[in-house]
Amino acid sequence: MSIIKRLTTELEKPREQRALGTGWLSGGGALLAGLTGLSLVLALKLPGTFVTPDLMPIHETGYLRPFLHVVLLIGYGLALLSLLLSKDKVLGGTALALVVVASLLGGSQTSVSDANPTSLYFGLDFFILNVLFVGFLFVPLERFFPHRADQGVFRPEWQEDMFYYLISSMLVQVLTFLTMAPSNFVTSAIDLSAIQNQVMALPFVVQVMIIMVVTDFAQYWFHRAFHQVPWLWKFHAVHHSAKSMDWLAGARMHIIEIALLRGVTALPMFTLGFDPAAIQVYILIVYFYSSLVHANLRWDLKAVEKFLVTPRFHHWHHGKEKEAIDVNFAIHFPLYDRLFGTHHMPEGKWPEAYGVGGDPVPLGYWQQFVYPFRKSD
Numbered sequence: 001m002s003i004i005k006r007l008t009t010e011l012e013k014p015r016e017q018r019a020l021g022t023g024w025l026s027g028g029g030a031l032l033a034g035l036t037g038l039s040l041v042l043a044l045k046l047p048g049t050f051v052t053p054d055l056m057p058i059h060e061t062g063y064l065r066p067f068l069h070v071v072l073l074i075g076y077g078l079a080l081l082s083l084l085l086s087k088d089k090v091l092g093g094t095a096l097a098l099v100v101v102a103s104l105l106g107g108s109q110t111s112v113s114d115a116n117p118t119s120l121y122f123g124l125d126f127f128i129l130n131v132l133f134v135g136f137l138f139v140p141l142e143r144f145f146p147h148r149a150d151q152g153v154f155r156p157e158w159q160e161d162m163f164y165y166l167i168s169s170m171l172v173q174v175l176t177f178l179t180m181a182p183s184n185f186v187t188s189a190i191d192l193s194a195i196q197n198q199v200m201a202l203p204f205v206v207q208v209m210i211i212m213v214v215t216d217f218a219q220y221w222f223h224r225a226f227h228q229v230p231w232l233w234k235f236h237a238v239h240h241s242a243k244s245m246d247w248l249a250g251a252r253m254h255i256i257e258i259a260l261l262r263g264v265t266a267l268p269m270f271t272l273g274f275d276p277a278a279i280q281v282y283i284l285i286v287y288f289y290s291s292l293v294h295a296n297l298r299w300d301l302k303a304v305e306k307f308l309v310t311p312r313f314h315h316w317h318h319g320k321e322k323e324a325i326d327v328n329f330a331i332h333f334p335l336y337d338r339l340f341g342t343h344h345m346p347e348g349k350w351p352e353a354y355g356v357g358g359d360p361v362p363l364g365y366w367q368q369f370v371y372p373f374r375k376s377d
Contacts, residue, residue, distance in 0.1 A: 006090045007031075011154045027082035027091025033075030034098030036128060040068045041102045041110050043125045048114040050124035052172060059125070069108035075099040120173065127169030131162075134291050138247035147245075147298035147311070147350065155244045163365050165251040168258060175255075179262035183270035196273025207278040212285070212332055214272075215265045220336040222264045223329040226257065234372035241361035241368070243354050245315055250294040254372060289332065294318075298350075305345065309334060316344055319351025 011028065018024040043050040044064070051059060058064065076099050082092030139153055168175065186192075199207070226236035235254045242249040253261075269279050293314035301310040309332055317328040327344035330336045337343035361371055 003090070003094065006088075007094060008159060010088055010090050012152070012156075012158075015152060021085060023082040023084070023086025023092065026078045027086055027095060030075050030078035030082055030095030031091055031098070033071050033078060034095040034102070036132065037068060037072045037075055037107075038098050038102040038105075039124055039128050040064070040071070041105050041107065043128070044068070045105060045110045045112065046114045047112060048121065050122055052121065052123040052126045055123075055125050055129065058129075065108040072099055072102055072107055122170040123172035124170060126172055127166055130169055130287070131165065134247060134287070138291055138295050142246060142296045145297050145299060147296050147315070151244060151246070151296055155246065157242065157244065157363070158248060160363070160365060161242065161248045161252050164253065165248065167255070167365070168251065168253070171255070175259060175262065178259040179266045180270065182263045183267050186267065186271045192271055192273065199273045200275060204275060204278055207274050208281050208285075211269055211274055211278060211282045214268045215282070216330060216332045217336060218264050218268060219261070219331045220329050220340070222261060223331070224326075224340075224342070227326050227329070231372075237356050237361050238368045238371060240318060240356050241359075242318070244296075245294055245311075245318060245354055246296040247291040247294060249318075250290040254369065256372070286331075306334065308332065312350060313345060315354075316351055318354045320353040320355050320357060321351060324351050 010024070013024060044059075047056075047059065075095055079092045079096035079099060082095065083089055086092060142153075199210075202210070226232045235257045238254045239252050239257070242252050269282070289309075293309055293311050295311055297311045299311065301312070304310065305313060309328075309330055313328055313334060316324050318324070323344065323346075327342050328334070328337055329342055334343060334345075361368060
């Protein structure tokens with residue numbers, strides 16, 4: 001059995017085999033620390049290749065290297081503990097190997113190697129910060145307030161969705177270019193300076209709200225088209241193929257759909273001249289909101305679900321049963337579904353299953369990448 005399969009099997013052990021004293025918790029923590037440490041070392045060593053320019057101020061604060069030093073120490077300690085406690089040494093052994101490699105590459109004292117970086121970069125640091133921040137926020141919440149209590153952190157296909165998270169983060173530069181292409185074309189062809197000046201003069205909070213309302217209107221129809229136009233549905237079916245809902249499930253999106261979706265939402269944001277800071281706030285809201293509405297959370301949010309999309313609202317969008325087909329397209333505001341006849345929120349009820357009827361979408365990132373381009377059987 002390959003090391004990847006052994007790791008997957010160990011991480012997906014039944015809950016009763018992951019109790020305190022088995023070495024599973026320390027092994028899992030050590031593996032996370034080892035992966036984080038090695039990734040940060042690579043980002044520090046090759047900033048021109050693996051650092052997102054927008055995140056450079058974080059690197060320049062001086063806190064990143066001490067943080068890395070602590071992460072490697074924690075990883076080393078937890079790996080040794082796991083090796084002592086666990087019968088299967090794959091978690092502790094792999095984690096220890098990652099920490100040792102990160103340390104041999106220089107650890108927190110690593111020096112910069114790409115003095116003459118190219119214009120192409122991959123957002124490895126963006127991926128690390130995304131997973132650490134969002135994961136450490138939602139994993140505990142899903143443990144304390146689960147919709148499905150029997151669904152573990154390492155549920156089936158988790159590694160597939162984590163890979164989607166990695167790919168979309170690493171290709172942040174390419175996706176940004178594709179996102180900006182439609183708005184750049186419009187602004188170069190049409191003089192919108194008069195409108196842009198008026199928009200820029202609006203209060204900051206008003207700008208953020210307008211961005212959310214306008215982009216959600218565009219996304220509603222874009223999203224609906226991806227359900228009702230057959231060749232577009234094949235791309236979107238990849239997203240709906242997830243059979244479990246949690247904070248990570250929202251990452252499963254075909255890269256073509258990501259580029260098209262972001263291009264549509266960027267068009268009103270950048271052509272109308274909103275404050276760049278307001279756009280950044282909106283982007284942060286979207287990142288958080290996507291994880292929230294996909295999360296395995298059974299919160300009672302009746303007070304707000306008429307006005308804002310909630311986990312139960314979006315879970316119905318992913319439901320496999322007949323009543324869940326082609327409903328709840330809004331991303332932020334259910335009002336659009338009410339206006340256009342696609343709202344579905346049965347009182348106190350959740351969908352029984354998730355996924356696509358007939359399960360036509362294959363497993364695996366690369367198989368799902370080519371799926372929309374294959375002829376239907």
